[in-house]
Amino acid sequence: QKEVEQNSGPLSVPEGAIASLNCTYSDRVSQSFFWYRQYSGKSPELIMSIYSNGDKEDGRFTAQLNKASQYVSLLIRDSQPSDSATYLCAVRDSSYKLIFGSGTRLLVRP
């Protein structure tokens, strides 16, 4: 069974700090990786996608991918209370199925 693992948290950081969210996956040939943000009671919202090794930056968000280690992370700089949500890591496996981790809950303290 292909898996995507995330620490459930909560990860608590003070406002203005960098939040670091991590995800590991089991399917070595996965090619596409996504981070979704989900506020309580709301639907998942795509915030980042990454397809090749290295870093990808978009505003305050940076996704990092290391395929050799089967590891993908999301950094949120200058964290704001409005960033408090559950962050879902999703990996598209070799059969093109999107597999989700169970999410990490982030709390940004004012």
Add this chain to the structure above:
Amino acid sequence: EAQVTQNPRYLITVTGKKLTVTCSQNMNHEYMSWYRQDPGLGLRQIYYSMNVEVTDKGDVPEGYKVSRKEKRNFPLILESPSPNQTSLYFCASSTDRYQPQHFGDGTRLSIL
């Protein structure tokens, strides 16, 4: 506005009473899928469709049916709902199976 629309948003019903959750997208997307989300288990795919009249099982298809007669619509059918199908359900769509998916607002089902 580009969107995925699910109805109803909330439903409380009883065991065995057939129900349908509708999903419609206005983005001309080929790929559509249904997920259920349960605490601690994350999002699990129920069924997906790569195009009209092409559907396939996801990870947890038991107790569910789908159809894709038109490109924009992908209804989820529970023929004989049971309490273990109480969950939060999301419909999602994307241009094709390679692209990230966009989610509807969700349907919270309670089966008593």
